[in-house]
Amino acid sequence: MSRGLILYDADCGFCRWTLAKLLAWDRREALRPVPIDSEEGGRLLTGMDDERRRASWHLVRDGRTWSGGAAFPPLLELLAGGPPLARLAARLPRLSEAGYGLLARNRGTLGRLLPAGAKRRADARIRQRAG
Numbered sequence: 769m770s771r772g773l774i775l776y777d778a779d780c781g782f783c784r785w786t787l788a789k790l791l792a793w794d795r796r797e798a799l800r801p802v803p804i805d806s807e808e809g810g811r812l813l814t815g816m817d818d819e820r821r822r823a824s825w826h827l828v829r830d831g832r833t834w835s836g837g838a839a840f841p842p843l844l845e846l847l848a849g850g851p852p853l854a855r856l857a858a859r860l861p862r863l864s865e866a867g868y869g870l871l872a873r874n875r876g877t878l879g880r881l882l883p884a885g886a887k888r889r890a891d892a893r894i895r896q897r898a899g
Contacts, residue, residue: 837865
Protein backbone atom coordinates (compact mmCIF):
# COMPACT_ATOMS: atom_id res chain seq x y z
CA MET A 769 0.00 0.00 0.00
CA SER A 770 1.29 3.46 -0.84
CA ARG A 771 1.69 6.11 1.78
CA GLY A 772 0.09 9.54 1.65
CA LEU A 773 1.63 12.79 2.77
CA ILE A 774 -1.03 15.09 4.13
CA LEU A 775 -0.08 18.77 4.04
CA TYR A 776 -1.87 20.96 6.55
CA ASP A 777 -1.86 24.49 8.00
CA ALA A 778 0.08 24.18 11.26
CA ASP A 779 -1.22 27.60 12.40
CA CYS A 780 -4.87 26.51 12.22
CA GLY A 781 -6.25 24.86 15.37
CA PHE A 782 -9.22 23.36 13.54
CA CYS A 783 -6.93 22.00 10.82
CA ARG A 784 -4.66 20.33 13.40
CA TRP A 785 -7.62 18.89 15.31
CA THR A 786 -9.14 17.49 12.11
CA LEU A 787 -5.80 16.04 11.04
CA ALA A 788 -5.40 14.36 14.42
CA LYS A 789 -8.83 12.73 13.98
CA LEU A 790 -7.73 11.41 10.57
CA LEU A 791 -4.49 10.10 12.08
CA ALA A 792 -6.47 8.32 14.80
CA TRP A 793 -8.58 6.67 12.09
CA ASP A 794 -5.41 5.72 10.18
CA ARG A 795 -4.58 2.51 12.06
CA ARG A 796 -2.32 1.31 9.21
CA GLU A 797 -0.19 4.46 9.52
CA ALA A 798 -0.58 5.19 5.81
CA LEU A 799 -0.53 8.96 6.38
CA ARG A 800 2.33 11.21 7.38
CA PRO A 801 1.56 14.83 8.29
CA VAL A 802 3.67 17.62 6.77
CA PRO A 803 3.12 21.32 7.55
CA ILE A 804 2.42 23.29 4.38
CA ASP A 805 4.91 26.00 5.38
CA SER A 806 7.74 23.58 6.16
CA GLU A 807 10.75 23.07 3.91
CA GLU A 808 9.40 19.64 2.97
CA GLY A 809 5.98 21.13 2.26
CA GLY A 810 7.58 23.65 -0.08
CA ARG A 811 9.41 20.89 -1.95
CA LEU A 812 6.28 18.74 -2.22
CA LEU A 813 4.22 21.63 -3.56
CA THR A 814 6.85 23.04 -5.92
CA GLY A 815 5.20 24.86 -8.77
CA MET A 816 2.03 25.64 -6.82
CA ASP A 817 1.64 29.36 -6.19
CA ASP A 818 1.61 30.52 -2.57
CA GLU A 819 -2.05 31.57 -2.60
CA ARG A 820 -3.23 28.17 -3.85
CA ARG A 821 -0.86 26.34 -1.50
CA ARG A 822 -2.24 28.15 1.56
CA ALA A 823 -5.89 28.03 0.46
CA SER A 824 -6.30 24.33 1.13
CA TRP A 825 -4.96 21.09 2.52
CA HIS A 826 -3.21 18.75 0.10
CA LEU A 827 -2.55 15.04 -0.27
CA VAL A 828 0.54 13.81 -2.09
CA ARG A 829 0.48 10.15 -3.01
CA ASP A 830 2.15 8.11 -5.74
CA GLY A 831 3.62 11.24 -7.32
CA ARG A 832 0.25 13.01 -7.59
CA THR A 833 -1.15 15.93 -5.64
CA TRP A 834 -4.81 16.54 -4.78
CA SER A 835 -6.22 19.56 -2.93
CA GLY A 836 -9.39 20.44 -1.04
CA GLY A 837 -12.45 18.29 -1.66
CA ALA A 838 -10.75 16.52 -4.58
CA ALA A 839 -8.32 14.98 -2.06
CA PHE A 840 -11.05 13.10 -0.19
CA PRO A 841 -11.27 10.02 -2.46
CA PRO A 842 -7.51 9.21 -2.47
CA LEU A 843 -7.31 10.00 1.25
CA LEU A 844 -10.26 7.78 2.17
CA GLU A 845 -8.80 4.91 0.12
CA LEU A 846 -5.93 4.78 2.63
CA LEU A 847 -8.10 4.53 5.75
CA ALA A 848 -9.60 1.41 7.29
CA GLY A 849 -13.19 1.17 6.08
CA GLY A 850 -12.62 4.18 3.86
CA PRO A 851 -12.85 2.73 0.33
CA PRO A 852 -16.69 2.78 0.20
CA LEU A 853 -16.60 6.42 1.34
CA ALA A 854 -13.88 7.12 -1.24
CA ARG A 855 -16.12 5.80 -4.00
CA LEU A 856 -19.01 7.94 -2.76
CA ALA A 857 -16.81 11.06 -2.60
CA ALA A 858 -15.52 10.33 -6.11
CA ARG A 859 -19.11 10.10 -7.40
CA LEU A 860 -20.08 13.38 -5.72
CA PRO A 861 -17.13 15.71 -6.36
CA ARG A 862 -19.18 18.90 -6.16
CA LEU A 863 -20.56 17.87 -2.77
CA SER A 864 -17.05 16.99 -1.53
CA GLU A 865 -15.73 20.36 -2.68
CA ALA A 866 -18.70 22.26 -1.24
CA GLY A 867 -18.37 20.50 2.12
CA TYR A 868 -14.66 21.20 2.23
CA GLY A 869 -15.25 24.83 1.23
CA LEU A 870 -17.79 25.34 4.00
CA LEU A 871 -15.35 24.03 6.62
CA ALA A 872 -12.40 25.94 5.17
CA ARG A 873 -14.28 29.24 5.17
CA ASN A 874 -15.22 28.76 8.82
CA ARG A 875 -12.04 27.14 10.15
CA GLY A 876 -11.09 30.18 12.24
CA THR A 877 -14.42 30.17 14.06
CA LEU A 878 -14.38 26.39 14.43
CA GLY A 879 -10.84 26.51 15.79
CA ARG A 880 -11.79 29.09 18.42
CA LEU A 881 -14.61 26.79 19.60
CA LEU A 882 -12.19 23.93 20.29
CA PRO A 883 -10.89 23.67 23.85
CA ALA A 884 -7.16 24.22 24.34
CA GLY A 885 -6.83 20.65 25.63
CA ALA A 886 -8.24 19.24 22.39
CA LYS A 887 -5.66 21.22 20.42
CA ARG A 888 -2.83 20.04 22.69
CA ARG A 889 -3.88 16.41 22.23
CA ALA A 890 -4.08 16.95 18.48
CA ASP A 891 -0.59 18.46 18.43
CA ALA A 892 0.77 15.49 20.40
CA ARG A 893 -0.75 12.99 17.95
CA ILE A 894 0.63 14.93 14.98
CA ARG A 895 4.13 15.10 16.53
CA GLN A 896 4.01 11.36 17.22
CA ARG A 897 3.16 10.54 13.60
CA ALA A 898 5.40 13.15 11.96
CA GLY A 899 8.57 11.63 13.38
